[in-house]
Each structure stands twice: as C-alpha cells, then as structure tokens.
Amino acid sequence: MPIDYPSRIPLARLPTPLQPLDRLTEKYSTPHGGPRLWVKRDDLTESGMSGNKLRKLEFIAGAAREGGCDTLITCGGIQSNHCRTTALVGARLGMRVQLILRGEHSGTSDGNLLVDQLAGASCAFYSPREYFSRQAELFDYWRDFYQQRGHRALCIPTGASDGLGIWGYISGAEELLGDCREAGFEPGQIVCATGSGGTQAGLTLGCYLLGASTRVTGFAVCDSAEYFQEKVRQDVAEWADGREGGVDPAALDVNVNADYIGPGYAIAEEPVYRTIAEVANLEGILLDPVYTGKAFHGLLQELHRGSYQGCENLVFVHTGGHFGLFPHREHFGFLQ
Template sequence: MFKYPRREKLAFLPTPIHKLDKLSKLLDGPEIYLKRDDLTGSVVGGNKIRKLEYTIAHAIDNGYDTLITCGGIQSNHCRATAFVASKLGLECHLVLNKKEEPKMEANLFLDKLAGAHTHYILSEEYESDLENLLKNLKEKLDQEGRKAYIIPTGASFGIGNFGYIKAAEEISEQCIEEKLDFDYIVTAVGSGGTYTGLSIGQKLFLPKTKIVGINVSDNKEYFVEKIKKISKESSIYMDREIPIIEENIHIIDGYVGLGYAQSKPDELKFITDVARLEGVVFDPVYTGKAMFGLVDQINKGTFKKGEKILFVHTGGIFGIFPKSDMFNFEE
C-alpha cells in the first residue's frame, strides 16, 4: 500500500468520468472520455485543489499562518489558493505577472473577493527574478510577525505532486467499478505537477496506461526537466523512490500557439464547437488548447480507432471570460 502525506480534505472527490459520445463518433477514432476535475468544488473547482490538499496540510502542520503564491493575473491556482486560505483562516498573498493593466474580472475579481493581498509585478521583472521576489516578500511578512509559506506556480512541486498520484489511484478504482481500461490518459501541461503526479501514479496503479501531456507553454524539453525535478522532490516524502525516466515522459509539443494564455481564432472556434456539441466548456489557456491538440493528433492518426482515451478536464472556466470579446458567434 502506498503511503501518502497528510491531506486537508477540500475537494469533492471522486470526480466523475463520462464519455464524449458525440465527439468520439464525429472523429471516428478512439473513444474519448473526460475525467471531470472541473467539478472538484464550487468556486475552487479545477485541478489545483488536488495539489493544494497536500500543500496546505504540510503548511499547517509546520505552523505557517500565511500563504504566498504566484501566477498570471487570471491564474486558476491563485484563485484556488485564495479561497482555501479564506476557508482555513490563513492570510494569502498573490504575486501576479502584470503583462497589461489588470481588469477586475473573473479570477482576479474572485481573488479580491476572497480577501487575498495582490502584488502586481511587471512581466520583465516577474519572469527574470520571480524566486527573489517571493523570498523578499516572505522575509518582509516574517519580519511583521507572520510565518509565510511559499507555494510555487500551480503548486507543482514535491508535496503538491501527491494530489495527482492520488488522482491516478482514484481513476484506477473507477476503472474497476465501471469496467473500463484506458490506453491513454491525456492532460494539459502548464506547470508540470499534474503530469508528474499522474506518471508516478501510473507506475503504482495504472501499469497498462500511457500518460500523455500536451504542453500549453514553454516546450517539451523544458517540461521533461521540470517533471524529473518534481518527481525527485516528491521522493523526500515517500517511503520508496519511484523515479520517472526520460524515455517514459510523453509530451506532444506544437500546440502552444501564440503563447501561454494567448488564443488563436481556430482554438476559440474549437471551444465553441465542443460546447455546442457536448455541453462541456473548455478554457482557452489549458484544456481548450490541449483538447484541440488531442483532436488534431487523432485526425493525424496518432491515436487509433478502438483505443480509449481519458482526457483530464482540469477546469479553468473563469479563464474564458476575459476573452469573451474574441469569440465569433455566428447566428
């Protein structure tokens, strides 16, 4: 039996699995299913809450009363952290990448609603000096009498990684209950933690399933190194080492498009088409790009008819609202 660190139970689990019948039929290829991690909670729905369950437990158990984390202005992870902090009585500080003048909408509005302190950092400084920015803020808060805990982007680090190791176990149990066997689990890769956790979990609970990531930022080479790093960090908390070797990391590159959180018209049209076909909303930052890439790969023959694919819907619905004026709805 695999031994997990303590977890603060925050998510509504297990999340359901259901088949995208219409899309599968339309593509005439593999059977596509969704793991509905967009339904992990209400305001804090999405994949980030799984990682935060272990991260926050670790912080509380070590006496921290303040959380510091970081991300884009519309970060799902920052929004989830803000609400978890509010729920548990912790102070929350968000270091946000200011690429443009922030609008008080969607995730940023929810951050403020939850009472988070926001620190806007211009992109050039954020991207070149983030580690020092976080450390400096921690030192300032510690000097003021707080005890601050830094959570990296997406809670994608050693302790947060256990959220998706546990998710892999959850999927394996659902497969037994629903008499399913998946050839592939496919997920968007934005900070690396979801993929890393699923990969370790695959070794433990899903030996016949291949984990495939579709990166929505940076490139394959970057994430191969990031995944190995997170895996190594997690081993500190394990009673055994479960290494991830490079040849077992499967990242499909080529779907970043215009860049992280930047959208092309064909990506937004795809999100619209799937919403009208299946009644499911993908976001333009993570799941929309990753599912767009998966469908393109199906059309190219990478995945075969008769195979079963489980796509992890990691949530992020609030990310669609700042791009509402970019959608072209034809009557």
C-alpha cells in the same frame, strides 16, 4: 501497491465524475475507428475552487497547517487558476494569501482576478520581466514581510507543482484508474493540459506506482516538450528524495506534445475558440483558451491524424479554468 499519503486537508468534492463523450467520439471517429473518448471532470472538484489545483492544495494546506503557517504566498499570471484557487482555499481555512502576479493591472477586474479580490487575497503586480528575473527575490521579500509582522508563511511555487503538490495527482491517478475499472476498462491514454508540469508528473508517477500500462500525455500550453520532460522528472526526483524504494525519474515514460501552443502562453487562435464552442455545443462542457481548450484542440487534431489507433479508451482530464474563459469573450465573435 498501497500508497502511504502524507497529511492533507479535504477540500475537493471527490471523486469527480468520469463521463463519456459519445457525441464527440462519434463525430471524430475515423474509417479505421479510434478510441472512445471520456472526460475526468476535475473542473468539478468544487465550485469556486474548481480545477486540478485543489487536489494539490489539499496536501500543501496539510503541510502548512502541520508547519504552523497562517499565510500562503504563491505566484502566477493575472488570470492564474492556481492563484484563484489558493485565494479561496486561504479564505476557507482562515489563512492570509499573498499573490505575486505577472502583468500590469488595467484597473478592471475580471475572471480569476476578480475572484482573488473577492476572496480577500493581497495582490502585488509585476511586469513580466521583473516577475521572471526576480521571482525568488519576490518570494523572499513577501515571506520576510509577513514574518516581520508575526506571521509564518508557506511559499508555493507556480501551479503548486513540486514534490509536495505532486501528491494531488498521485491520488488523482488512483481515483481515475478506479473509475475506469468500475466502467469496465483500463485507459490506453490519459491526456491533460501541461502548464507547470505538476499534474502530468502526478498522473505519470501515479500510473507507474499503481502498475498501470496507461500512457500519460501532456499537451503543453507554453515552453518546449524538453522543458516539461525535465520538469516532470524534477518534481518526481523531489518527491522521491529520501524515500525508501524511491523511483528513478529517468525510468519514467514522460510524453509531451508541444505542437499546439500557438502564439504563446494564454494566447489562442481562432481554431481553439471554435473547439471550445464545439465542445460546449456537443457535450455541455466549458473549456478555457489557456489550458484545456488548447489541449483538447490538440487532442482532436491528433485524433484526425490517427495518432491513437490501437487505443480503445482515452480519458481527458479536465483541469478546470472556466473563469479564464470570460476575459476572452471578444474572440467568440463567430457565434454572432
């Protein structure tokens, strides 16, 4: 069925490539076979703004412009890919950006935080306890701060994951399925990292709306499988609210694997770093320890367990995040 998209501002370089991972496929094939591995290179949506967040921000920026906003306010960790992308989007569109960041600034800027500052975003730092306990209050404070100075702000939730941001990966699912058709197959599985739920929600809803039989699985990098199943359905419910012929979120097959989170969000163990090195060595692709590295490590472990028997083609959606790789440089001592 045709999808009627809302206003958007083209920011990403689309379509991103769909690329076979033949060396990894050969290495991880089992005596019983297994799927051919592919990667959807959404790490190439744009250079500095690269990653999955840019697809969502196209629609959020469209809504901001329609609403007469000149300021974007959002939140995330100090090494948030979403905050970095929002900072660069704001710079490109001539909008102010206020970031509500979780964690204490050490005084040294690296990775995504360095890019935030280069892009001219205003950064406010809060302890994790204050960040989580006062998040709604902090958004209100900064929105009022800018309003008192004659500016109109749009507040963007964590990861741009809500009923508006979900449009980014409804569109992304349509693009991905079209890529696969051109390559001569329909994917049995689409796999992505799940950190705020919005990318998985868009892919799941997009495949549903387009009538694809593809199963979407998110590898959680924080929280529980139950949390993300509920979060995906909340985003879909918000998207469907007031829409004719809306989707019943309970009818969606929401698959989350939370077995590879490790010690916690943004904390990885050596096997994840070794997976990152292996993928770079075999395929020339950079993953990060927070999102894609954990998800791809989980994917390889599930391949080894034979979890994808019967699936001929599996597509991993590379959601970007390579700037977040560099603050973890000390964990790659095994390369010396």
